[in-house]
Amino acid sequence: MDMKSSPLDGELPFYTPAGDEVALFEHAWRNRMPLLIKGPTGCGKTRFVAHMAARLGLPLTTVACHDDLTAADLVGRHLLGDGQTRWCDGPLTRAVREGGICYLDEIVEARKDTTVVLHPLADDRRMLPIERTGETLVAPPGFMLVISYNPGYQNFLKGLKPSTRQRFLALSFDFPAAAREEAILLGETGCTPQLARQLVSIGRSLRALKDVDLEEVASTRLLVYAATLIGDGMAPLAACRAALVEALTDEREVAAALMEVVGATFGK
Numbered sequence: 001m002d003m004k005s006s007p008l009d010g011e012l013p014f015y016t017p018a019g020d021e022v023a024l025f026e027h028a029w030r031n032r033m034p035l036l037i038k039g040p041t042g043c044g045k046t047r048f049v050a051h052m053a054a055r056l057g058l059p060l061t062t063v064a065c066h067d068d069l070t071a072a073d074l075v076g077r078h079l080l081g082d083g084q085t086r087w088c089d090g091p092l093t094r095a096v097r098e099g100g101i102c103y104l105d106e107i108v109e110a111r112k113d114t115t116v117v118l119h120p121l122a123d124d125r126r127m128l129p130i131e132r133t134g135e136t137l138v139a140p141p142g143f144m145l146v147i148s149y150n151p152g153y154q155n156f157l158k159g160l161k162p163s164t165r166q167r168f169l170a171l172s173f174d175f176p177a178a179a180r181e182e183a184i185l186l187g188e189t190g191c192t193p194q195l196a197r198q199l200v201s202i203g204r205s206l207r208a209l210k211d212v213d214l215e216e217v218a219s220t221r222l223l224v225y226a227a228t229l230i231g232d233g234m235a236p237l238a239a240c241r242a243a244l245v246e247a248l249t250d251e252r253e254v255a256a257a258l259m260e261v262v263g264a265t266f267g268k
Helices: 022-029 046-058 069-074 091-097 112-124 178-189 195-210 220-231 236-248 251-267
Strands: 002-005 035-038 058-063 075-080 082-088 099-106 127-130 135-138 143-149 169-172
Touching: 022 035, 022 046, 022 169, 035 046, 046 058, 046 099, 046 143, 058 091, 069 075, 069 091, 069 112, 082 091, 091 099, 091 112, 091 127, 091 135, 112 127, 112 143, 169 220, 178 195, 178 220, 195 220, 195 236, 220 236, 236 251
Parallel strands: 035 143, 035 169, 058 099, 099 143
Antiparallel strands: 002 058, 075 082, 127 135
């Protein structure tokens, strides 16, 4: 459920800033403030957090939130083993004990009663009460809470409560401008500038389609996948079908329409 990385793992994860997000993150870190990052799927939210954790030399614990995520999954629970019951910390509790960044990805996917556990940790108290053990942990100076979500999925049933939102600084992400997206493809895949321009042009064209029913548009992540496949020798049309078209739709007519856009760049 959770993934932990260390700043000792290697170089900084590749990231090209869009504005002042790096400075805002550093201000939040220095002032012990939690951060909310919102933006569409695949626009770089998770990569940005990984980049900042490495930049600041902090361990990073990432939790991918889902419909069945409970407060116990985050905080911990008693487990039975070897004939006795023992307490097992959840990823949030471990991060509070040890310090570093705890990143809850797509927080609105978690059950609504789960986010309440974050409230005392996200305000000026910076505390995590553990009811089942009677402990109250105080977050060390080296702890930071970061959450993210995709506003495009928000609805009445899946939203972030105002009582939760207003505990966080907030930062909006969007898909990169063309020049920055080309730089991302170059930096991530080492593809040629021409291929980067072609794929970014396709991505922007797919995002601009008005008469095609898509739940999600082509993300920068998918463009990176396409560039990687092409760089590994796959034909551009086949790579774009696998990385972009089939990833975006199951409808044959919609897929055909998307392939028309791809074909306009790479030929049919």
